[in-house]
Amino acid sequence: MNKRSMKVLEFNKIIDLLKQKASSSLGLKYIEKLIPSSKTEEVKYMLEETSEAQSILIKRGAVGLSGIDDIEDKVKRANIGGALDAGSLLNIAKNLQAARNVKRSLSSSEEEDFKFPIIQGMSDSLYAFREVEDKIFNSIISEIEISDNASTTLRDIRRKILQKNQSIRSKLNSIITSSTYQKYLQDAIVSIRDDRFVVPVKAEYRSQVAGIIHDQSSSGATLFIEPMSIVDMNNELRQLKLKEKEEIERILAELSNDVGEISEELISNQEILGKLDFIFAKGKLSIQMRGIEPQINKEKYLNIKSGRHPLINSDNVVSNTVYLGDEFDTLVITGPNTGGKTVTIKTVGLFALMTQSGLHIPANFGSSMCVYDNIFADIGDEQSIEQSLSTFSSHMTNIVDILDQITSDSLVIFDELGAGTDPVEGAALAISILEFVNAMGAKCIATTHYSELKNYALTKDRVENAAVEFDLESLSPTYKLLIGIPGKSNAFEISKKLGLSDFVIEKAKEFINTDNIALEDVLQNVEKNRIQAESDRLEAKRLKLEIENLKVDYDERIEKFSAQREKMMERARSEAFSIVRQAKEEVDEIVKELRRLENDRASKEKNRKIEDLKKELTGSMGSLQPSVKSMIVPKLSNKEIKDLKPGEEVKVITLNQEGTVVSVDKNKKEAVVQIGIMKMSLPFKSLKKVEKSTNSVVTKSTRNIIKSKSGRVKNEVDLRGMNLEEAIMAVEKYLDDAYVSGIEKATIIHGVGTGVLKKGLQDILRQNKHVKSQRPGEYGEGGIGVTIVIFK
Numbered sequence: 001m002n003k004r005s006m007k008v009l010e011f012n013k014i015i016d017l018l019k020q021k022a023s024s025s026l027g028l029k030y031i032e033k034l035i036p037s038s039k040t041e042e043v044k045y046m047l048e049e050t051s052e053a054q055s056i057l058i059k060r061g062a063v064g065l066s067g068i069d070d071i072e073d074k075v076k077r078a079n080i081g082g083a084l085d086a087g088s089l090l091n092i093a094k095n096l097q098a099a100r101n102v103k104r105s106l107s108s109s110e111e112e113d114f115k116f117p118i119i120q121g122m123s124d125s126l127y128a129f130r131e132v133e134d135k136i137f138n139s140i141i142s143e144i145e146i147s148d149n150a151s152t153t154l155r156d157i158r159r160k161i162l163q164k165n166q167s168i169r170s171k172l173n174s175i176i177t178s179s180t181y182q183k184y185l186q187d188a189i190v191s192i193r194d195d196r197f198v199v200p201v202k203a204e205y206r207s208q209v210a211g212i213i214h215d216q217s218s219s220g221a222t223l224f225i226e227p228m229s230i231v232d233m234n235n236e237l238r239q240l241k242l243k244e245k246e247e248i249e250r251i252l253a254e255l256s257n258d259v260g261e262i263s264e265e266l267i268s269n270q271e272i273l274g275k276l277d278f279i280f281a282k283g284k285l286s287i288q289m290r291g292i293e294p295q296i297n298k299e300k301y302l303n304i305k306s307g308r309h310p311l312i313n314s315d316n317v318v319s320n321t322v323y324l325g326d327e328f329d330t331l332v333i334t335g336p337n338t339g340g341k342t343v344t345i346k347t348v349g350l351f352a353l354m355t356q357s358g359l360h361i362p363a364n365f366g367s368s369m370c371v372y373d374n375i376f377a378d379i380g381d382e383q384s385i386e387q388s389l390s391t392f393s394s395h396m397t398n399i400v401d402i403l404d405q406i407t408s409d410s411l412v413i414f415d416e417l418g419a420g421t422d423p424v425e426g427a428a429l430a431i432s433i434l435e436f437v438n439a440m441g442a443k444c445i446a447t448t449h450y451s452e453l454k455n456y457a458l459t460k461d462r463v464e465n466a467a468v469e470f471d472l473e474s475l476s477p478t479y480k481l482l483i484g485i486p487g488k489s490n491a492f493e494i495s496k497k498l499g500l501s502d503f504v505i506e507k508a509k510e511f512i513n514t515d516n517i518a519l520e521d522v523l524q525n526v527e528k529n530r531i532q533a534e535s536d537r538l539e540a541k542r543l544k545l546e547i548e549n550l551k552v553d554y555d556e557r558i559e560k561f562s563a564q565r566e567k568m569m570e571r572a573r574s575e576a577f578s579i580v581r582q583a584k585e586e587v588d589e590i591v592k593e594l595r596r597l598e599n600d601r602a603s604k605e606k607n608r609k610i611e612d613l614k615k616e617l618t619g620s621m622g623s624l625q626p627s628v629k630s631m632i633v634p635k636l637s638n639k640e641i642k643d644l645k646p647g648e649e650v651k652v653i654t655l656n657q658e659g660t661v662v663s664v665d666k667n668k669k670e671a672v673v674q675i676g677i678m679k680m681s682l683p684f685k686s687l688k689k690v691e692k693s694t695n696s697v698v699t700k701s702t703r704n705i706i707k708s709k710s711g712r713v714k715n716e717v718d719l720r721g722m723n724l725e726e727a728i729m730a731v732e733k734y735l736d737d738a739y740v741s742g743i744e745k746a747t748i749i750h751g752v753g754t755g756v757l758k759k760g761l762q763d764i765l766r767q768n769k770h771v772k773s774q775r776p777g778e779y780g781e782g783g784i785g786v787t788i789v790i791f792k
Contacts, residue, residue, distance in 0.1 A: 001036045001353070002405075004398070005377040005413075009349040011036075013311055014359070021284040023065040026270060027277025034278075036356035040371045044296050045118070046358025051293045052116040053283025054360070056106070059114070063105060065277045068098045072267055079263035083249070084256040087143035092259055092266065093136035099269045100128040102276065119279065122272050127265040132258050139251055146248050154247045157240055164237045168197050171230050175199060184208050186222045195241070196234045198224040282359055290314075291360030294351075294369040300409065300443065301325030302348070302370055307363040309347045310354070318479040319363075322348055322445075325370070328464040330434055330444045332457040334486055335468035340479035341447040342379065342415055344468070348445055349377050349413045372443075376402040377413040392420030399433065408441030417446045417453075427452035438462065454486040578655070585676045641684045644671055649690040652682060658690055713737045716747035724760045731761060732768070739770040739791055747777070748787045758787070765789060 006012070015031060022028045037043050056063065074088040084092075106123040108114055139150035148155045169190060175181050176188045176199055184205035191198050193214040200222045201209045211225040226234060259266070285291070289310050303326070306319035322344065324331050333341050351361045355369040378398045399414075406412055418430030427450040434456070437444045446453075457465040465486040469478040496505055644650070648661045650673060659675035669684045717734040719727040731748060738746050748765070750757045765774045770791055777786035 001038070001356075002374055002376055005349070005375055006036075006353060008377050008379045009346055009353060009375075009413075010311060011350065011353045014350070014354060017288075017310075018281055018285050018359070021281035021288075022277055023280070024068045024274070024277050025070055026068055026274030027065070027281055029070075030274055030278035031281065034357055036353050036375070037358075038356065038371060038373045040296060040298065043356050043358065043371050047293050047296070047355070047360070049118050049279045050282040050286055050358055050360055052119045053280045054286045054291075056116060056119065057280065057283050057287060060105065063276070063280055064098060064101045065273065065280065067094050068270075068273050068277070069095065071095055071270060075259060075263045075266045078256045078260035081260065082256065083253045084259065085143070086140045086146065086252065089136050089252065089255050089259070090140055090143065093133050093140075095266065095269060095273065096129055096133040096136075098273060099126040100130065100133065102126060102273065103128060119276065122276060126269055126272055127262070129262055129265070132262065135258065136255055139255060146251060150251045151247060154244065154251065157244045157247060161237065161240045161244065164233065164240060168230055168233050168237065171233065172197055172199060172227070175227060175229070181209070191224060193224050193226075195238065196226050197230060198226045201225045286360035289360070289362040291362050292365050292367065293360055294355055294363070294367045296355075297368050297370050299325070300370045300372075301368070302352070302443075303366075303368045304348065304351060304361070305364040305367045307347055307351060307361065307367070309343055310350065310362050312343070320344055320347070320479075320481040321483075322481060323483070324348070324445060325443045328462050329441070330438050330446070330457075330460075330463040331466050331483070332434070332453050332463065332486075333445070333447045333466045333468065333481070334449065334454055336470055336477065339468035339470055339477040340481070341468050343479070344481050345377075345413050345415060345445050345447060346379065349375060349411070352411055372411045373407055373409040374405065375411045375413075376406065377415075378402060378417075379413065379415040392426075395420060403433070403436060406437065406440050406442045410440075410442040412437050412442050412444045414444070414446035417448050418450060419448075423450065426450065431456050434463070457486065574655075578657075581676070581678070588676075640669075641687055641689060644684065644687070644689075650687045651690050652680075653686050653688055713741040713743060715743050715745065716749060718749040719757065719761070720749060720751045722757075724757055727757055727761060728764055731764060735768055735770050735789075744791055746789045746791070747782065748789060749782065749785065750787065751785050758784075761787065 015034065018031050018034070019028060022031060037046070069091045071088070071092050074084055074092060078084055103123050103126045106116075106120055108120065139147055141147050146154070148158055172190045176185060176190065182188065184201055186200040186202050189200065191200060196214060198214050199209075200217075201224075203216070203221055203223055206213075206223055206225075209225050209227065211227040212231065213223050213225050215224040216222060301324065303323040305321050307322060308314070308317045308319045318340070320340075322331075333344065335341055351363070351369065352372060352375050354361055356371055361367065361369070378395060380395060402412060414433070417433060418426035418428075420426070421429075430446075430448060430450060430453055434444065434446065434453075438460075454465060457463045464483065466481055466483045467485045469480040469482055496502070641650075644661060644664050646661050646663055649658060650661055650671075651658050652673060652675065655675070657675050659673040659680075662672040662674050662679060664671045670681055671684065671687065672679055672681050673687070713734075715738070717731060719730060722730065727750070734746075748761060750761055752758075762774065765771050765787065771789055772792040773790045775788050777783050777788055781788065
């Protein structure tokens with residue numbers, strides 16, 4: 001891939017962003033080596049890697065790859081028998097731990113859809129050596145400290161060293177606190193010189209303290225002497241420390257040998273962990289840029305939908321749709337300076353480089369890219385990281401190099417093609433260069449100010465015009481790309497807006513070729529018509545949406561009205577049916593009475609008239625009777641009766657009437673119910689059992705009891721200080737008394753405590769037949785220390 005083009009397109013800035021997402025030095029190595037690929041299958045594979053990483057990060061968050069380091073040299077040293085230091089062994093253990101954690105965290109889960117073949121294939125290839133990992137962590141505390149748990153020998157040696165230290169200090173303390181030695185000592189302290197315990201002795205008393213001189217003060221007034229009485233003890237301590245050092249060296253050698261035995265697996269782990277860190281860095285960058293995986297086509301066209309330049313702040317960037325290579329192979333973009341032409345062509349070039357590097361692009365779904373064998377760019381503007389050479393000769397030198405290398409599979413980007421020389425010659429050269437690129441079959445996108453190139457694009461096959469939009473009212477660009485429309489310089493309009501006199505502007509027009517003026521006018525009219533058409537289209541779209549919303553609202557209202565109307569009609573028919581049915585029952589009772597009184601005297605004629613009257617009443621009810629569907633289907637009991645017997649009293653939910661079960665068909669789950677003189681076959685779901693209530697006779701004494709209860713039963717009961725059993729007995733009695741007295745609401749005071757009393761009482765209240773509902777007390781009622789009971 002052309003390195004100069006990668007530089008002017010600022011691909012190195014994308015690499016810098018990617019480096020910020022790496023978790024380790026291993027991942028950074030892969031990022032630093034990243035270059036765009038020209039192989040289609042390789043590009044697809046790299047993009048799939050990024051997509052898998054993006055999905056895993058969204059589903060499960062960060063993967064634990066921090067803390068891993070390059071251990072290849074250390075592992076190779078251990079493999080040939082070299083002993084590693086504590087710090088190197090710790091790094092190896094951290095890499096082992098990271099490999100084990102990554103392998104576990106990326107394993108498939110039956111509970112969720114977690115299938116990522118590329119990344120999971122890599123994680124499954126990681127080796128886990130838990131025994132070696134634990135052995136290192138148990139043996140080494142830090143880079144300079146070995147744990148006592150490394151071996152029983154080391155623990156015993158260190159215990160002896162501690163004991164010997166204590167013995168020496170005890171002996172020296174007895175010396176420095178002795179009245180005999182105090183006058184010989186400079187200070188009553190114990191010091192260490194050359195790993196041996198000494199005491200500071202005044203120089204003039206050197207002969208009074210028997211021992212070995214190890215050091216003296218800078219003034220010579222103090223000598224640091226090891227008393228003869230502790231020489232042997234210091235020697236023993238020195239020997240113990242030598243043994244400790246030998247044991248530590250043995251432990252490190254043993255751990256290094258363990259590492260050497262798995263050296264190949266450790267190096268394999270390092271390569272996989274580095275690759276995974278690199279892949280997840282791509283996933284993190286994709287999430288940050290709100291990127292998508294572009295579709296890769298083999299037809300050598302690109303279609304970027306609402307692409308956003310990845311290096312411009314997301315709050316300020318303007319998205320653009322760009323397509324090239326399908327209907328046309330060359331796109332000529334014209335328009336005023338600072339209008340966004342250069343940003344647009346850089347976005348296209350950068351997207352191509354990012355795609356071929358396996359990176360997602362910040363665009364909308366449905367964007368499609370292809371794989372080019374090379375990407376060339378000649379861009380020299382102040383928006384580059386380092387300003388490119390801008391003279392005509394330097395541009396031509398670069399263009400000559402590009403034209404020598406392009407193929408039919410190349411993408412070529414030119415900024416201000418032909419600029420820097422005589423306009424007539426520059427325009428001619430620009431057209432010739434575009435002709436050559438087009439003849440080679442390469443895809444090209446170029447920016448220019450020359451009107452001749454607009455005409456060329458209008459007349460040449462497979463070449464298309466484009467423009468960057470400019471708002472003449474505000475004299476500012478909108479940065480929107482308009483494909484299919486040649487741009488207009490707007491120099492005269494801008495000058496007029498800025499105050500240049502009409503005389504000067506008209507005089508300037510005289511010096512321009514009339515054909516150019518005519519073309520500019522046509523372009524201006526086209527632009528005005530486009531803006532108006534776009535405005536009309538948006539207004540039509542808005543009106544269409546508004547009409548659709550009104551239609552939806554209207555349909556909902558009609559549907560709601562129809563449902564309400566049907567419900568009201570059904571309710572009216574049901575009520576009318578009930579009234580007529582009641583009247584019919586009363587007539588039947590009268591008829592029965594007449595028959596009883598005139599039992600034997602009744603003539604056949606009278607009986608016939610009575611039957612005619614009954615039929616007439618039944619017929620009048622027929623028009624009012626609700627449909628079976630409206631009576632039964634919409635209104636079913638939430639709880640179906642499972643056991644029903646003839647003679648039981650039931651309530652017909654649909655009619656809100658009570659009746660008696662005549663017969664039961666358990667297979668069909670239906671029962672024949674008699675309501676008055678009517679018998680109806682109804683499903684179990686439309687029936688509800690009715691508990692027979694015996695008619696209670698309230699005597700005078702009962703009324704007196706109720707009266708006395710209502711006078712002295714309070715609307716609260718205090719249970720504090722009682723255990724649960726006592727409280728249950730007290731509250732049950734109180735509920736009976738309160739219900740009889742007619743109290744509507746009562747307060748049960750139980751306090752906060754451990755909560756046992758409150759929970760037990762709530763269970764009792766829930767089962768009590770007098771209680772309709774219960775709730776905790778609110779502020780001002782006693783809070784959570786009380787329960788408010790509502791009676792039925």
